[in-house]
Structures are given as structure tokens and as C-alpha cells.
Amino acid sequence: MAYTSFSSIQMQQNQSINTQQPVALKQGQVFHGTIKQLFPDNQAEVQLGGHRFMAKLEVPMQAGNAHYFQVTGIEPDLQLKVVSGPINQTGTLTQQINQLLDSMQLPKTSEMQQIAAYFLKENVPMSKEQLTQAEQLVKQLPAGITMKDALQALQKIIDLKMPMQQDTFQALIQGGMKEGFTQTLDALRQLLQQDTSLSPAVREKLLQQLQLLAKPFETETGGAILAKIIQSLTDANASPTDKNILIQMLKEVGILPKNANIFNWTTNAMQGPSVSNFNSLGQLLQQIQMATPKEAVVLIQQLQTAITKNDNLTDTQKAELQQILTKFNAGQTSQQTLQTLVKDVQGQLGRMSQTHFTEPSTTQLLQNIQPGSQKDMPEFIAQLKGSIESQSLMSAPQKEALINTLANSTQQSMQVLVKELHGQLMKVFSQIAEQQPFKTDEQNITAKQHLMTLMNVANATDDMKLRELTQIASKSAEPFIQQLVSQAEQNVHNAIDSKALESAMKQTLQHLGLSYEAKLLNKTADIQQLAGQLKPQLLSLLQDPSASDTTKAVAEQIVARMNGMQYLSGENGPQHQIIMQIPLEFFGRKTDATLQWNGRMKDDGKIDADYARVLFYLQLNSLQETVIDMQVQSRVVTVTIYNEKNQLKELAEPLKNALKKGLLSHDYQLSGVFMKKFAENQPMKSTLTAKNSKDDNGGVDIRI
Numbered sequence: 001m002a003y004t005s006f007s008s009i010q011m012q013q014n015q016s017i018n019t020q021q022p023v024a025l026k027q028g029q030v031f032h033g034t035i036k037q038l039f040p041d042n043q044a045e046v047q048l049g050g051h052r053f054m055a056k057l058e059v060p061m062q063a064g065n066a067h068y069f070q071v072t073g074i075e076p077d078l079q080l081k082v083v084s085g086p087i088n089q090t091g092t093l094t095q096q097i098n099q100l101l102d103s104m105q106l107p108k109t110s111e112m113q114q115i116a117a118y119f120l121k122e123n124v125p126m127s128k129e130q131l132t133q134a135e136q137l138v139k140q141l142p143a144g145i146t147m148k149d150a151l152q153a154l155q156k157i158i159d160l161k162m163p164m165q166q167d168t169f170q171a172l173i174q175g176g177m178k179e180g181f182t183q184t185l186d187a188l189r190q191l192l193q194q195d196t197s198l199s200p201a202v203r204e205k206l207l208q209q210l211q212l213l214a215k216p217f218e219t220e221t222g223g224a225i226l227a228k229i230i231q232s233l234t235d236a237n238a239s240p241t242d243k244n245i246l247i248q249m250l251k252e253v254g255i256l257p258k259n260a261n262i263f264n265w266t267t268n269a270m271q272g273p274s275v276s277n278f279n280s281l282g283q284l285l286q287q288i289q290m291a292t293p294k295e296a297v298v299l300i301q302q303l304q305t306a307i308t309k310n311d312n313l314t315d316t317q318k319a320e321l322q323q324i325l326t327k328f329n330a331g332q333t334s335q336q337t338l339q340t341l342v343k344d345v346q347g348q349l350g351r352m353s354q355t356h357f358t359e360p361s362t363t364q365l366l367q368n369i370q371p372g373s374q375k376d377m378p379e380f381i382a383q384l385k386g387s388i389e390s391q392s393l394m395s396a397p398q399k400e401a402l403i404n405t406l407a408n409s410t411q412q413s414m415q416v417l418v419k420e421l422h423g424q425l426m427k428v429f430s431q432i433a434e435q436q437p438f439k440t441d442e443q444n445i446t447a448k449q450h451l452m453t454l455m456n457v458a459n460a461t462d463d464m465k466l467r468e469l470t471q472i473a474s475k476s477a478e479p480f481i482q483q484l485v486s487q488a489e490q491n492v493h494n495a496i497d498s499k500a501l502e503s504a505m506k507q508t509l510q511h512l513g514l515s516y517e518a519k520l521l522n523k524t525a526d527i528q529q530l531a532g533q534l535k536p537q538l539l540s541l542l543q544d545p546s547a548s549d550t551t552k553a554v555a556e557q558i559v560a561r562m563n564g565m566q567y568l569s570g571e572n573g574p575q576h577q578i579i580m581q582i583p584l585e586f587f588g589r590k591t592d593a594t595l596q597w598n599g600r601m602k603d604d605g606k607i608d609a610d611y612a613r614v615l616f617y618l619q620l621n622s623l624q625e626t627v628i629d630m631q632v633q634s635r636v637v638t639v640t641i642y643n644e645k646n647q648l649k650e651l652a653e654p655l656k657n658a659l660k661k662g663l664l665s666h667d668y669q670l671s672g673v674f675m676k677k678f679a680e681n682q683p684m685k686s687t688l689t690a691k692n693s694k695d696d697n698g699g700v701d702i703r704i
Contacts, residue, residue, distance in 0.1 A: 014386045024161075025071050030083060031125035032096075034066045046080065049123030055080045068100050071125075093117060111138045118151040124158055133164035140166070144180075160567065165519060167560065168567075169471035174557060175564015178617045181583040182590040184558055185210060186604050191551045194426050198547055206541065209534045214585045217492055220437040222466025223448025224488035225473050226255070227430035230451065232484075233265065234427065242480055249476075253468040255455055266423070281306055281349060282443065289342045296338055300325060303345075309529075315519070321348055360444055362387040362502070363429070363453040366421055377414055383422070393441045393450075398428050426454050437492050438500045457472050474680075476667050496586075498662075505593075508582050513537075514562055535562055551640070575599055610635050625678075637663055638671040642678055649675045 025031070035057075036046040042057045046069070055078040061067070073079035083103045097116045101108050106116075106128065113134045119126050126134075138150045153172035154164075162168050189210045192203050211218075226328035229246045230240045243262045250256040256265055284303045288296050307321050309312065324344050364666065365383055388402050390393070402424055409417045432439070440446050448466065452570040457465065473485045509515075513533030520530065538555045541547055547555075561581065568579045578597040584590070599612035609632075616628040627642040639659075641648065652673060 025074065025078065025125055026127070026161075027071050028127040028129070029125040029163065030068055030070045030100070030127060030187055032066065032100070032120055032123070033069050035061050035063050038063050048125070053078065058082070073573075093120070096120065104131070106131060109135065110219060111135045114138075114147055115151065115154065117379045121639050122155060124155055126158060130158065130164055136165065137166065139171045142170075145173055149176065152176065156568070162567070166396055167563075170557075171563040172567055173564070174561035175566075175568050175579065175581075178581070178594045179592045179619055181561065181581050181592050182585060183212060184561070184655055185583055188551070188554045188558060189214075191548075195548050198544070198551070202541070205532070206534075209511060209532065209537060211467075211471075213508055213534070213583065215467075216507055216584070217496070217500070217586065218467045218470045219463040220448070220492045220495075220500075221485075221488055222463075222468075222470040223433045223446065223451070223490050224437050224449055226250075226448060226455075226466065226468055226484060227433035227486045228488055230426055230430040231434075233262070234423075245478060245481070249469070249472055249481075250455075252472060253465050255452070255457055255465055255469065264428075271378055280308065281345075285342050289339065291338075293334065302445075313355060321345060324348060360443070361445055361453075362391055363425060363450045366418060366425065366454070377409070377417075379442070380414070381409065391441055393436070393439060393447055395430050396430060402428070404529060426451070429454065433664060434488070434491050435495070437495050438497065438503070493586075500561065504584065504586075505582055508584065509580065512562065514565065514580070526535070535559065571601070576607065591619060591621070593618055614661070627678075632668070636669050636671050638674075640674045640676060642676050644677055683687040 031048050033046045033048045035044050036047050036052060038061070039045070039054075042060060044055060044057050044061065045052055046055050055069075058072070058079070058081050061082065068083045070083045071078070071082040072081045079535055094113075095122060097113055098108065098114055100120065101112065106112055112131065115131060115134050115138065118124075119131075134154050134188045138147065141147070141150055149175065150169075153176065156172050156176075157164055157168060160509055189207065192198065192206055192210075195203065209641075216351055229250065232246055240262060247256065247260055247262055247265060250265075251260055257274075281303065284299060284306060286568075288299045288303065291299055304322060304325055307318050307325075310318070313321070324341070327341060350608055362384060365380075365387055385403055385406055386398055388406075389398065394402075402421070405417075405424060406422060409420075412420075429447045433451055436447065438446070449499070452465075469600045470485075473481055476485075478483065511534060513530070513535035516533055516535045520527075527698055538559050541555050542552055542559070561597075563582060567578050569577055571577075576599055579597075580595045582593045582595065585595055594617035596615040596617070597612065598614075600608050602608045612632045613633070614632075616626075616630075618626045618628070623643055623645055625644070628643070629640040631638045631640075643653070652675065656670075656673055659673070663670050
């Protein structure tokens with residue numbers, strides 16, 4: 001993505017932004033400055049760019065002259081040494097650069113002259129050692145990296161007071177790029193497939209993680225495929241041959257047991273829950289409540305694991321729940337203390353979420369019932385009726401049909417009722433999983449997870465089996481399966497909304513492992529889960545002597561890009577900047593999305609949601625190069641979209657009301673949406689040199 005095309009954004013902001021930051025000079029640095037005023041005892045006011053400061057000169061100078069100064073001391077006062085005679089301000093930039101290089105006894109190579117010219121123009125103080133190191137770095141630029149990118153990265157190294165080293169330099173270059181992430185990941189995938197020197201286990205694990213990044217909706221597609229398979233298996237008109245192929249596919253991924261066939265597959269699904277089939281915290285708590293202290297030992301261990309793997313809880317919430325469970329002592333626990341323990345966990349969950357964790361879902365109730373005593377029928381029917389009525393995934397007609405089944409069950413045995421309800425629920429949830437793959441119910445359970453529970457799959461929240469189902473079905477040579485996969489993908493594609501995209505972006509960031517190092521410090525973090533993320537696997541690959549140099553080079557490039565995002569994100573007093581590059585792929589379409597957020601922190605250290613600026617840099621399939629600039633001032637939102645397409649304004653008009661309503665639901669007011677084109681051939685600064693400031697209204701601005 002060419003940086004110059006964003007210059008119009010910068011030009012509209014420059015007049016109102018104060019980009020001056022305090023200068024922190026270090027001993028040995030050289031800078032171009034002007035003596036503004038002289039004072040007794042060789043004290044002088046010196047100007048560096050837009051900054052003025054007091055310093056002590058080694059020898060008397062003349063006010064108004066410009067020199068190259070070297071910092072010889074910073075304590076107790078700033079002390080400067082003149083390293084060049086008075087500079088002719090009317091002289092050419094080349095003459096000034098040559099004078100600087102002569103005074104510092106540096107070679108006049110092409111690279112050194114470009115570095116010196118850039119630092120001189122940007123008023124960046126630098127030492128002789130830094131210039132020498134910078135020259136060596138730019139002499140080894142990788143293919144595709146421009147000198148402009150390199151110079152901006154060098155400036156950032158000095159601004160951040162980081163060592164002038166190759167790994168830091170590459171990280172800042174890669175972190176500042178706005179495209180190419182998906183291509184680099186693709187290149188790594190191809191190299192891993194060809195690199196026979198790697199152990200199969202290492203290669204497979206990395207390829208699996210790359211697959212998670214490349215197919216963010218693979219689980220939902222698997223759920224839609226499962227729904228279509230169930231519909232085919234229950235279709236009396238489907239051929240036995242096709243049904244056998246589908247049964248074999250479900251057996252291959254472990255959704256059905258090895259002894260399943262077209263005649264007994266529903267019986268297998270109704271054989272009662274496996275020990276590890278308790279896929280919600282509420283269900284486990286119900287089991288613990290009814291268990292003896294001895295039986296509770298295993299159940300509490302399962303609950304601890306379920307809490308650790310629950311994506312809906314934060315690390316802090318997980319730690320709080322685990323702390324409650326540490327009170328459990330198998331040798332000293334009575335039934336009463338066990339009830340207290342369950343009550344404490346339920347209370348904590350209730351405070352954490354509006355979700356009623358204590359109530360098992362309809363499918364869980366059905367799977368937990370042991371068909372036997374007829375005297376339990378009234379209680380069973382009452383529980384099922386309540387759960388069906390509160391099931392937000394179902395439509396009113398679907399609920400009515402199920403409740404009618406319950407109302408007509410008085411003369412049936414428990415076994416017959418369970419079988420009839422099981423079939424109805426399979427039909428209902430297969431329809432929902434096909435048409436609404438992303439929607440969750442009041443317990444945050446999707447239709448595909450309900451289907452997995454009805455199929456008696458252990459760990460129904462584990463997405464791996466559905467991913468495997470998608471992969472196996474996609475590779476099938478059978479025309480009817482290819483048609484089934486195509487229909488499932490189309491259903492998922494049609495159902496994608498803002499929440500689905502948000503979920504995909506979160507999953508992508510998690511799979512990349514951008515915050516891997518930070519999470520290692522968290523004692524409650526699942527180390528095994530962290531180790532499976534892409535970044536730690538790549539770091540391990542770089543230490544693997546069996547990996548080829550080519551594979552390592554691409555892996556190093558990806559790690560550098562991830563590190564660069566972290567270097568470019570950070571705090572500056574009350575201001576905070578976050579830069580994230582997210583490689584996204586949806587049904588074969590690849591997009592590099594870069595998000596740049598700039599805001600301020602409140603006194604309590606939390607983000608101030610009233611003031612912020614967010615920029616999205618996008619390379620879209622139809623709209624091509626696009627920048628979305630969103631400014632928030634006192635919860636009033638202004639959106640400016642930069643794009644070259646003339647019809648964009650007309651296309652966006654119908655969406656404004658939805659945007660306005662969406663923002664209003666979060667207590668934000670939409671000021672306006674504006675469409676602009678990029679201005680060409682204007683001076684431009686990239687993210688690497690972005691500077692922030694607080695404007696007169698207390699808001700936040702950012703210079704791109």
C-alpha cells in the first residue's frame with residue numbers, strides 16, 4: 001500500500017496539531033541547531049527544530065548562527081560542543097550534509113548521505129555511532145523494502161531509545177507495513193509443506209495453526225455441514241449409499257462411534273452422556289450438586305478444566321473461580337460444604353454475567369435423563385418445558401411443536417418420549433445451525449453445539465471435530481458432498497454480520513499469539529494453549545536446527561512483524577496508541593486489515609471511551625485501497641472514508657441509519673459520514689512517525 005496516497009488525511013490535520021514533544025538529548029549525540037540568544041557564563045538559548053532549551057557552550061558563539069552541536073554533558077546542566085563552524089543557511093542541503101559528515105569524520109557514501117539528509121530534515125539528534133550502525137543496516141535492506149521505510153524505522157529506533165540492531169530494525173519495518181501479511185503466511189505454509197527436514201509433528205502443528213488463521217469460519221461451516229448431513233440421514237428419500245458415505249465421514253472425525261451405521265446412528269447418539277460430555281459450567285455444577293463428596297472429586301476437576309478453557313471468561317474471572325474451587329478438600333468435605341461450594345461458584349458466575357449458568361440447556365437435560373422410572377416424568381416434562389420456552393434460538397412454531405409433544409406424552413413411557421424429543425430437537429437445531437450459524441442462545445451456546453450434544457460427542461464445545469469435518473468434506477470427490485459443502489459455505493457467507501466479523505478478528509489475533517509474552521506472566525493462563533499459538537511455535541522453529549534457512553527466514557519475517565506491532569504500540573503520558581495488523585481470509589478472499597487506535601487514559605489507568613481516534617487501513621477485493629478515519633469527541637463520532645470509487649457515497653447512504661442506531665445503542669452520537677478521495681503527490685508521514693497531541697477541546701488527534 002503506497003503511503004503517499006494518504007497525504008490528504010495528513011494535510012487536513014496539520015494546521016491544528018501541535019506535534020512538538022520534549023527533546024531528550026543523550027551524551028554523544030549531534031544535532032543541527034541555531035543559537036537564538038546569548039547569556040552570561042557562556043549560557044545560550046539553542047533551538048532544535050521547534051524546541052528551545054538552555055545549554056552551556058564550551059566557547060563563546062554568536063547569536064543567530066547555526067552549527068552542528070555535540071552533547072558533551074547532561075548533568076548538572078546541558079553542555080554542548082560545537083563540531084562545525086557557522087552553517088550557511090542559504091547553502092544547499094547537500095553542502096550542509098557534507099559539512100556534517102566532514103565534522104564527524106564519516107564516509108560520504110550514498111547510504112550515509114541519505115541517512116544524514118533525513119535526520120537533518122527531521123531534526124533528529126544522532127550520534128556518530130548511531131549513524132555508522134544505521135549505514136550498515138540500510139546496506140542490507142531486504143527485497144521490497146524502500147529507503148523511505150528504512151529511514152522511518154531508524155528514526156523510530158532513536159525515538160524509542162532502542163538498540164540500533166538488525167532484529168529491532170526489521171521488526172519496525174515489518175510492523176509499519178500495511179499489506180503483505182497474508183502473502184507471507186501463505187509463503188510459510190508452502191515452505192512447511194515442502195520442508196522435509198522438519199519433523200512431521202512440528203510441521204503438522206504449524207500447518208494446523210495456519211489453517212486456523214486461513215479459515216476463521218471453518219467451525220461454522222462444519223456446523224452447517226453437520227446440519228445438512230443430519231437432514232440427509234433423516235430423509236427417507238435419500239439413497240442408502242449416500243447415507244453410508246455420510247455415516248463413514250462422521251465416524252472418521254469422531255462424531256459417531258466406530259460401530260455406527262445407517263440403522264443405529266440415532267441409538268448411539270441417545271446412549272446417554274459420556275463422562276466428558278458436560279459442555280457447560282451450569283451443567284457441571286448441577287452434577288456436582290447431586291453428587292456425593294467422593295463423586296464430586298472428578299466432577300470438580302472437570303469443572304476446573306472447563307473454566308480454564310471457557311473463552312467467555314477473562315483471565316481474572318477464571319482466577320476468581322479457581323480460587324473458590326481450591327476450598328474443596330476431598331478428605332474433609334461433607335454434603336453441606338459441597339452445596340456451599342456450588343452456591344459460591346454459581347453466585348460468582350451470576351455476578352460475572354447475565355447468563356444463567358445454573359440452568360442446563362434443553363439438549364443437556366435430554367442427554368442427562370436416564371429413561372427409567374415413570375414417576376420422574378412430571379418433573380422431567382416441567383424442566384423441559386421451561387427450558388424450551390426460554391430457548392432464544394428457536395422460533396415460536398418450533399417451540400409450540402415441542403411443547404405439544406410434551407403435552408401429549410402422558411400415556412408414553414419415558415424412553416419413547418426421550419426418543420421422540422431427540423428426533424425433533426435434531427431436526428430443529430439442524431435447521432438453525434444451517435441458517436443461523438453464528439447465533440447463540442441465552443447460555444451462549446450455538447445450534448451446532450446443541451447438535452454435538454445430541455450426537456453425544458464428548459467435549460461438544462471443542463471445535464476441532466467440526467473443523468476436521470469441513471476439511472474432509474471439502475476434499476471429497478463425491479458430487480453430492482461437494483454440493484452439500486457449497487450450500488453450507490453459502491449459508492455461512494449469507495449469515496456473516498458485524499458480530500461474526502468481530503469474532504473472526506478476535507480469533508485471528510488469539511491464534512497469532514500477539515500477546516503471548518504478556519500472558520505467560522499470568523499464573524492462571526493455560527500454558528499448553530499458549531504454546532499452540534503461532535508466535536511461540538515460530539520462535540521454537542527458529543531454534544530448530546533441522547529447519548531449512550529459507551523456512552526460518554520467512555518465519556523470522558512474521559515474528560518481526562508481530563514484534564513491530566508491539567514496538568509501535570505504547571503509552572506516551574496519558575496517550576495510548578495501539579497498532580494491529582490482522583490477516584483475514586473469508587472464503588478464498590484475502591484482506592490485510594490494519595487498525596490504528598489512538599486515545600487517552602483516565603486517572604484510573606483505563607481507556608477513556610469518550611475520546612479516541614481509530615483508523616482502518618484496508619485493501620478490499622472490490623473497493624481496493626480504503627482508509628476509514630473515525631474520530632470520537634465527547635462521544636460524538638465522525639467518520640471519514642477515503643476511497644477512489646465515485647459510487648461509494650451512493651452505496652453508503654442506506655447504511656447510515658444502521659450505523660447511527662448501532663452507535664446510539666452504545667451511547668454514541670453520529671455526527672456525520674464523509675466520503676473523500678486520496679490527494680496525490682503531497683508530503684506524507686507513515687504510522688512509524690505518527691505523533692499525538694491533545695487539542696483544545698481535550699480530544700485526541702493523530703498525524704498519519
